[in-house]
Amino acid sequence: KAGVTQTPRYLIKTRGQQVTLSCSPISGHRSVSWYQQTPGQGLQFLFEYFSETQRNKGNFPGRFSGRQFSNSRSEMNVSTLELGDSALYLCASSLEGRTGRNEQYFGPGTRLTVT
Amino acid sequence: GQNIDQPTEMTATEGAIVQINCTYQTSGFNGLFWYQQHAGEAPTFLSYNVLDGLEEKGRFSSFLSRSKGYSYLLLKELQMKDSASYLCAVPTGGGNKLTFGTGTQLKVEL
Numbered sequence: 001k002a003g004v005t006q007t008p009r010y011l012i013k014t015r016g017q018q019v020t021l022s023c024s025p026i027s028g029h030r031s032v033s034w035y036q037q038t039p040g041q042g043l044q045f046l047f048e049y050f051s052e053t054q055r056n057k058g059n060f061p062g063r064f065s066g067r068q069f070s071n072s073r074s075e076m077n078v079s080t081l082e083l084g085d086s087a088l089y090l091c092a093s094s095l096e097g098r099t100g101r102n103e104q105y106f107g108p109g110t111r112l113t114v115t
Numbered sequence: 116g117q118n119i120d121q122p123t124e125m126t127a128t129e130g131a132i133v134q135i136n137c138t139y140q141t142s143g144f145n146g147l148f149w150y151q152q153h154a155g156e157a158p159t160f161l162s163y164n165v166l167d168g169l170e171e172k173g174r175f176s177s178f179l180s181r182s183k184g185y186s187y188l189l190l191k192e193l194q195m196k197d198s199a200s201y202l203c204a205v206p207t208g209g210g211n212k213l214t215f216g217t218g219t220q221l222k223v224e225l
Contacts, residue, residue, distance in 0.1 A: 004157075031211050043158070043202065043215040055210040090157060094211050101146055101165065102211055106157035 002026065004093050004107035012113045018079040021110045025072050025093030031055075032074040033104065034066060037088040046089075049074050050096065078112075086114045119216035121203050126222045127193055135188045135219045137203030145206040148213065149177055149188045152200045161188065161201075190221075198223045 005024045013019050025032050033056075034046040045058040049068035066076040072093075078085055088111050092104035118140045127133040139147065146165035150158040164170055164179035164186060176189040190197055200218040207214045 033211055033213075035215075042217040043204075043213075045212050045214065048210050048212055050210065056208055056212040058212075092211075101163065101206065103148075103160045103163065104211060104213065106150075106159070108157050 004091055004105050006089075006091050006107040006110050008110060009108065010111045010113075012115060013081050014115055015081055015083060017081050018077060019081060019112060020075055020077045021089055021091075021112075023074045023076075023091030023093075023107060025074070025091075026105055028095065029093035029105070030072050030096055031094045031102070032068055032072065033092045033094075034074070034076050035090045035092065036060075037090055037109070038086075043090070046076065081114045083114050086112060088112075119203055119205060119214060121201075121216040121219045123217065124220045124222070126224060127190075129193055129195060129223055129225055131193050132189065132191050133193060133221065135190070135201050135203075135221065137186045137188075137216055139184050139186070139203070139205050139216075141184075141205050141207060141214075143207075144181060147179055147186050148204045148206075149186075150202040150204060150215075152202060152218070154199070158202060193223050195223050195225075197221065 031050045033048040048056040052068045063079045068074045088109045090109045091107045094102040094104045149161040152158040162177040169178045174191045202218045203216040204213040
């Protein structure tokens with residue numbers, strides 16, 4: 001089975017712009033979660049989508065949004081980019097089983113640099 | 116709320132044993148995960164513990180004490196390729212949301 005794929009792998013944007021990142025989960029996985037990873041804060045949860053519905057949301061401003069399509073692919077969008085949004089954005093997919101007990105498979109991430 | 120603590124850095128010698136500790140405070144408990152992340156790569160799953168005790172998986176073992184809010188990852192016969200960040204995480208808030216510790220950067224030296 002192919003792993004989790006994320007596109008693009010690298011992105012450079014300017015403050016004030018917006019960006020859309022894409023994630024394709026492992027075939028059969030219906031849960032997709034997004035995380036932001038920075039050296040100072042570590043891995044922080046952004047949101048989770050399951051069956052096209054946002055099931056969980058982390059403590060990020062409304063500039064961060066996402067969606068999931070019927071084929072389980074997911075996108076996240078960041079509007080009005082700030083320098084502090086520079087980070088590695090990781091997507092993870094999992095099978096739906098017992099809540100909280102599902103192994104998550106991470107994609108390689110998108111490295112976003114905001115200048 | 117949730118609070119997860121891990122040491123920031125550890126150094127060990129090739130062939131030795133190292134124990135990476137993780138303490139957590141959560142409202143409700145649905146188990147604890149350990150992930151490994153090499154520099155520039157995605158985290159990969161190492162272990163999941165939901166019951167007290169030690170679970171062994173090759174050179175890696177993971178221990179959990181729910182009453183103490185404590186877990187550790189034990190790495191035996193260390194190899195240079197074990198140099199990586201080790202992340203402790205607990206499910207929180209329902210669904211598949213994970214709250215991660217800041218990770219322990221392990222350096223294996225000759």
